[in-house]
Amino acid sequence: MKIAKTLSLGLIAALSYSSQVSAQTVKFPAFSAEAHRGGRGLWPENTILAMLNAMKIDDITTLEMDTHITKDKQVVVTHDDYLSPSFMLTPDGQEIPTSDAKKYPVFQMDYPTLKSFDLGTKPLAGFPQQEKVKTHIPLLSDLIDAVQADIKKNKRKQFFYNIETKCSPAGDGLTNPEPSVFVKLLMDVIEKKKITPYVVIQSFDKRTIQLIHEKYPEVKTSFLIANKKTFEENIADLGFKPFILSPEWHTVTEDMVKKAHEAGVKVIPWTANTIDDMKKLRALEVDGIISDYPDLLAKSK
Numbered sequence: 001m002k003i004a005k006t007l008s009l010g011l012i013a014a015l016s017y018s019s020q021v022s023a024q025t026v027k028f029p030a031f032s033a034e035a036h037r038g039g040r041g042l043w044p045e046n047t048i049l050a051m052l053n054a055m056k057i058d059d060i061t062t063l064e065m066d067t068h069i070t071k072d073k074q075v076v077v078t079h080d081d082y083l084s085p086s087f088m089l090t091p092d093g094q095e096i097p098t099s100d101a102k103k104y105p106v107f108q109m110d111y112p113t114l115k116s117f118d119l120g121t122k123p124l125a126g127f128p129q130q131e132k133v134k135t136h137i138p139l140l141s142d143l144i145d146a147v148q149a150d151i152k153k154n155k156r157k158q159f160f161y162n163i164e165t166k167c168s169p170a171g172d173g174l175t176n177p178e179p180s181v182f183v184k185l186l187m188d189v190i191e192k193k194k195i196t197p198y199v200v201i202q203s204f205d206k207r208t209i210q211l212i213h214e215k216y217p218e219v220k221t222s223f224l225i226a227n228k229k230t231f232e233e234n235i236a237d238l239g240f241k242p243f244i245l246s247p248e249w250h251t252v253t254e255d256m257v258k259k260a261h262e263a264g265v266k267v268i269p270w271t272a273n274t275i276d277d278m279k280k281l282r283a284l285e286v287d288g289i290i291s292d293y294p295d296l297l298a299k300s301k
Helices: 002-025 048-054 111-115 140-153 179-192 206-215 231-238 254-262 275-283 294-299
Strands: 032-035 062-069 075-077 160-165 199-203 220-225 244-247 288-291
Touching: 032 048, 032 160, 032 294, 048 062, 048 140, 062 140, 062 179, 075 140, 075 179, 140 160, 140 179, 160 179, 179 206, 199 206, 199 244, 206 220, 206 231, 220 231, 231 244, 231 254, 244 254, 275 288, 275 294, 288 294
Parallel strands: 032 062, 032 288, 062 160, 160 199, 199 220, 220 244
Antiparallel strands: 062 075
């Protein structure tokens, strides 16, 4: 009995060590070319179809996406706190009036109801190239399954997932759960799908990535910022050095990149959508770019 117990404990330790090694030895892209919301300039945002399309584009390494939590505690891939009249239609294909812009909070809807709304049929202003197709807000688990199946079927490289937690202190209990609940639900999906080494968790809400840093130190984190603070001020605000600092693209400076690199932090700005802007960022030696147009990003080298 003692021998069997010893062997069992040894196996658990070996598996744990193996998991840690795989997380530590996975090589992050030298340049992380990221399809923002799957590349919403080309396909409906944050959908499985958008992600699968981005994977066909040479040089794209990373699928960027947003997550929310539903009333029935499902992790879904969508950006807005409420179903947007700009590009969502009701289950029977009707427009959502602008007066109902806050009628459908994702956090207050069960997933079967949320899934019944049409995402992708209505043209989205600002993205005339976007393919029009009826689809829906996916579960994160279903999206991961589709991506991993496509990788296997088509013998593609392993893509990275840059996953944002859409939450804020003001939204606690209204449009999002409190951070510890959000992080636990999200990480349960990621760990179950065995993609942890290929995941970056990003957020404007520092609370979620602080929790990731504390409870899941093997997971890469990215601090999203849209401010004029210095690199040092942003890091001091966060309280630790993240794997990535992700600033709004036009706020990136040579000094910011230099100081980040000296501190061992990568800089991956969002959301540059012209080749000229992408080339300017590459000249500053950023470590990646997030773009609505993954096709242009691939051409900007």
